[in-house]
Amino acid sequence: MPARHCSALCRLLFALALAMPVLPAAAHRDSDAMFGAPQPPSAALPLVAVSGTVDELIVDDRVTGTTTHYLVLRAEGGKKFALDGTGLQALAKGAKVEVIGRPAGASLFVTDVRWVAPAPKTEPDSVATATVQGIVTVFHADYFAEGRGEYGLVVQGDDGQATPLSLAVVPESVRAGKSVIASGSIAADGFSLDVNDIIIVALPPPGFNGVAEAPTTNNVLVIPIKFTDSPASDAFTPTTIDTEFQTKVAPLYQEQSFDAQLLNVTVACKTTTPAGCAAHTSAGGWLLAGAATPANCNYTSVASLADSTATAAGYTLSNYKNRFYVMPYNSACGWAGLAYVGSPYQAWGNGYYQLWVTAHELGHNFTLWHSGSLYCPGQSIGPNCVGNYSVNEYGDPFDAMGNIYPGHFNAMQKSKLNWLPAGSVKTHSSGTASYTLSPIESPGQATYAVKISAASNRTYWIEYRQPIGFDSGFISNGAQVRVASPFEFPCTSCGSDDTQILDMSLGTAGVFSDAALLLGQTYIDGQYGIALNVTNVVTGSAGSLTLSVAIGSPPPTTTTLASSVNPSLVGSSVTFTATVTGTAPTGPVAFTDGGTTITGCGAVSLPAGSANSKIATCPTSAIPAGTRSIVATYAGDLSNSGSISAGLSQVVNKNLSTTGVVSSANPSVALATVSFTATVTGSGPTGPVTFADGGTAISGCAGVALVGSGNSKTATCSTAALIAGAHSIVATYSGDSSNNGSVSSSFAQLGIKASSGMNFVGNTGSTGTNTPW
Numbered sequence: 067m068p069a070r071h072c073s074a075l076c077r078l079l080f081a082l083a084l085a086m087p088v089l090p091a092a093a094h095r096d097s098d099a100m101f102g103a104p105q106p107p108s109a110a111l112p113l114v115a116v117s118g119t120v121d122e123l124i125v126d127d128r129v130t131g132t133t134t135h136y137l138v139l140r141a142e143g144g145k146k147f148a149l150d151g152t153g154l155q156a157l158a159k160g161a162k163v164e165v166i167g168r169p170a171g172a173s174l175f176v177t178d179v180r181w182v183a184p185a186p187k188t189e190p191d192s193v194a195t196a197t198v199q200g201i202v203t204v205f206h207a208d209y210f211a212e213g214r215g216e217y218g219l220v221v222q223g224d225d226g227q228a229t230p231l232s233l234a235v236v237p238e239s240v241r242a243g244k245s246v247i248a249s250g251s252i253a254a255d256g257f258s259l260d261v262n263d264i265i266i267v268a269l270p271p272p273g274f275n276g277v278a279e280a281p282t283t284n285n286v287l288v289i290p291i292k293f294t295d296s297p298a299s300d301a302f303t304p305t306t307i308d309t310e311f312q313t314k315v316a317p318l319y320q321e322q323s324f325d326a327q328l329l330n331v332t333v334a335c336k337t338t339t340p341a342g343c344a345a346h347t348s349a350g351g352w353l354l355a356g357a358a359t360p361a362n363c364n365y366t367s368v369a370s371l372a373d374s375t376a377t378a379a380g381y382t383l384s385n386y387k388n389r390f391y392v393m394p395y396n397s398a399c400g401w402a403g404l405a406y407v408g409s410p411y412q413a414w415g416n417g418y419y420q421l422w423v424t425a426h427e428l429g430h431n432f433t434l435w436h437s438g439s440l441y442c443p444g445q446s447i448g449p450n451c452v453g454n455y456s457v458n459e460y461g462d463p464f465d466a467m468g469n470i471y472p473g474h475f476n477a478m479q480k481s482k483l484n485w486l487p488a489g490s491v492k493t494h495s496s497g498t499a500s501y502t503l504s505p506i507e508s509p510g511q512a513t514y515a516v517k518i519s520a521a522s523n524r525t526y527w528i529e530y531r532q533p534i535g536f537d538s539g540f541i542s543n544g545a546q547v548r549v550a551s552p553f554e555f556p557c558t559s560c561g562s563d564d565t566q567i568l569d570m571s572l573g574t575a576g577v578f579s580d581a582a583l584l585l586g587q588t589y590i591d592g593q594y595g596i597a598l599n600v601t602n603v604v605t606g607s608a609g610s611l612t613l614s615v616a617i618g619s620p621p622p623t624t625t626t627l628a629s630s631v632n633p634s635l636v637g638s639s640v641t642f643t644a645t646v647t648g649t650a651p652t653g654p655v656a657f658t659d660g661g662t663t664i665t666g667c668g669a670v671s672l673p674a675g676s677a678n679s680k681i682a683t684c685p686t687s688a689i690p691a692g693t694r695s696i697v698a699t700y701a702g703d704l705s706n707s708g709s710i711s712a713g714l715s716q717v718v719n720k721n722l723s724t725t726g727v728v729s730s731a732n733p734s735v736a737l738a739t740v741s742f743t744a745t746v747t748g749s750g751p752t753g754p755v756t757f758a759d760g761g762t763a764i765s766g767c768a769g770v771a772l773v774g775s776g777n778s779k780t781a782t783c784s785t786a787a788l789i790a791g792a793h794s795i796v797a798t799y800s801g802d803s804s805n806n807g808s809v810s811s812s813f814a815q816l817g818i819k820a821s822s823g824m825n826f827v828g829n830t831g832s833t834g835t836n837t838p839w
C-alpha cells in the first residue's frame with residue numbers, strides 16, 4: 067500500500083481512538099510467551115496520524131548478551147506508541163514527527179513519516195529519576211462491564227515494593243519471572259515507572275509459576291479493607307464475603323478440580339479473629355487501613371496497606387499462598403477485578419466479592435487467561451475469517467474465565483492445571499476413531515476431552531458438559547468445540563485468551579449459548595481435513611457423548627459462481643448461483659461481497675439428494691454501487707473437501723435520473739419573488755439540487771434537499787433577485803449512492819420591468835426537453 071497522508075476523517079477517527087481510556091489488551095497467543103508481538107493490521111483499516119516526539123526503550127539482556135532498541139512515539143497528550151513498519155531507520159530520539167499508520171494494540175504500524183523538527187544535535191540523555199530491581203510479574207485487570215481486559219507488568223522489588231511498568235511495547239525478552247533492573251521516571255499516575263531502560267540480569271528461577279503436580283491445598287487470606295475516606299455505609303459486609311468464599315468459591319475449585327485444588331479460605335477478622343482484630347476493624351468487621359484510598363487506583367498500595375493492617379491484626383502473611391483484597395468500589399480503577407497471572411498470587415475485587423469475579427481472579431492466580439469466543443461469519447473458523455472475524459475476549463458463556471457465568475474451567479484449562487487424570491485427554495492425530503466423552507463435571511471418568519492439533523496455530527479441544535453442580539445453570543447437550551492458544555494468524559485483537567469457543571450453530575450468528583455440536587451433526591474443517599460427527603448423546607450426570615473424529619482430506623470439490631444479471635442496477639435484484647461439484651455434496655455455501663457476508667447468504671444449504679452437482683442461490687438487492695468481488699465458499703462435508711469459487715466481478719451501476727424544472731411565473735416581474743421547482747425522477751432519489759442562472763448558482767438556491775417520497779421527488783426554492791431580461795435557468799441534481807446525477811434542460815425565464823404592462827404568454831418550465839422561447 068503506497069504511503070499517503072491522513073485524511074481529515076482519519077484524524078477524527080484517531081482522535082476518537084485516543085479518547086478511549088485504555089487500548090485493549092494486545093494479542094497473546096502463547097501461554098508461555100504471554101505476549102505475542104502485534105501482527106500488522108489489515109490494510110483495510112483506516113490510516114491515522116499522530117504527532118509526537120521519538121523516544122526509545124533500550125533492553126540490555128545480560129543473559130544473552132544482546133541489546134535491543136525499541137522506537138516509541140510519545141504522542142502529544144502523553145500516550146505512548148511502539149513504532150513498527152517502514153521508514154523508521156532515520157528516526158532519532160528527540161525528533162518531532164507526525165507518523166501515519168495503523169494502530170494494533172499499543173503499536174502503530176507506520177507507512178509514512180513527516181518530519182516536524184529534527185532531533186537535537188546533542189542527543190538528550192534520559193535522566194533516570196527512578197530505578198527498581200526485582201522480579202517481573204504480570205497482572206490482568208478485568209473491565210467486565212466493558213467486556214475488555216488489560217494486562218501489564220509489575221516489578222516485585224527486592225525491597226518488597228511492587229512497581230507497575232508503563233510500557234508502549236512489551237519486549238519479547240521481558241517475561242514473567244526474570245530478574246530485571248528497570249529505570250526511567252515516575253509516570254503521571256504517581257506510582258508507575260515510565261521505563262527507558264531495562265537490564266535483564268537473570269532467568270526465572272526453576273519452577274516459577276509452576277502448577278501443582280499433586281493434590282494441594284492453598285491457604286487464601288481474604289482481606290476486606292476500608293480507608294479513612296471510604297463510605298460509612300457498606301454495600302456488603304465481611305460476613306457476606308466470608309459466606310461467598312466458603313460456600314461458593316472454595317467449593318467451585320474443589321468440584322471442578324476433582325479435589326485436586328482445595329482452597330482453605332480465611333476472611334481476615336471474620337473466619338478467625340486474632341486478638342489484634344479488635345483494634346483494626348470497623349463495627350462492620352472491615353479492616354481499617356488508617357489511610358485514605360490510594361490515589362489513581364494504586365492497587366499495589368492498596369495491597370501494602372491491607373497487608374500491614376492484616377499483620378497488625380495478627381495474621382502471618384507468609385502462611386497464605388493467595389491474598390485477595392476486597393475494597394469498597396473505587397471509581398478511579400474502573401475494573402471490577404484485577405489479579406496477577408501466577409506469582410505473587412494476589413488479586414483484588416473492586417467493590418465485588420461475588421463468585422463470578424473472585425473465581426475468575428483466582429483463576430488468573432492459577433495462571434489462567436480468558437475463555438473467549440470466535441465469531442466468523444458464515445462458518446465456524448477458516449479462510450473467510452481472515453479480516454472478517456471478531457473475537458470476544460470473554461465470550462465463552464460456559465466457564466469462569468469467560469463471560470461472567472461462573473462454571474467449570476474448560477478441559478484445556480483443567481488439563482493445564484493438572485486437574486484431569488493422566489490419560490483422560492485423548493490426542494487424535496490421524497485416521498478415524500470414535501471417542502466416548504464423560505461430562506467434564508463428573509469425577510472418576512476415563513475420558514474427558516479429545517485434543518486435535520490441526521496446525522501449529524489451530525488446536526481443537528472437544529468436551530461434553532452437563533448441568534451438574536456449579537454448571538447446573540445451563541444446558542449443553544452436545545460437543546463443545548474450542549481452539550486453544552496459539553491462535554490462527556492473523557489475529558490482532560485476540561485478547562488474552564487460553565481458548566476460543568467455536569460456534570457450531572451458525573443460524574444464530576454471534577450467539578454462543580447454543581455453540582455445541584448436537585447429535586447427528588457434523589463439523590467440517592475443510593482447511594485441514596478434519597471432520598467431527600456426534601453419533602450418540604446420553605444426558606444426565608452419568609451420561610456420555612460419542613464422537614467420531616476423522617483426519618484426512620476428502621476428495622476435492624469445485625465451486626463456480628454465476629450472476630443472473632451483470633451489470634446490474636443499485637437496488638435491483640440479482641441472484642448469485644453457486645454450483646458445487648463433488649460426491650453428492652451437502653452442507654452450507656457462504657456468499658461474500660468483498661469479504662463481507664451478503665445478508666441472508668451466510669450459510670445457504672445445498673439440497674439433499676444424490677446428485678454430484680448441486681446449486682445454492684443467493685438472491686439479493688443489497689449490493690452497493692461499484693465493481694464488486696463476489697465469492698462463494700463451500701464448507702465441505704464428510705465426503706467432500708471445501709472449495710472456494712473464483713471471484714466474480716459484479717458491476718453494479720447507479721440508476722439513471724432525470725431532472726426537470728418549472729417556474730411559478732414566467733415571465734415574472736423583475737425583482738419579484740419567483741419560485742422554481744425541480745422534479746427528480748430516479749430510484750428513491752435523495753440528495754441536493756442546485757438551481758443556476760446563466761451558470762451561476764442562484765443565491766439561496768444551492769444544495770436544496772429533495773422532498774417527497776417514492777421515485778419522483780421535488781426541490782423548490784424562491785428568489786427575488788432576477789433582474790429584467792432573459793435568464794437561462796438550469797437545475798442540477800448531484801446524485802446519491804443509488805442514482806447518477808442529472809441536469810435539466812435550460813429554460814428561459816424572462817424578467818420584465820414592473821411598469822411595462824406587457825402580458826407575456828409562454829411556457830413556464832422545462833422537463834429536459836424544454837423548448838426555449
Ligand SMILES: [Zn+2]
Nearest residue numbers: 206207208215
Ligand atoms: Zn480476567
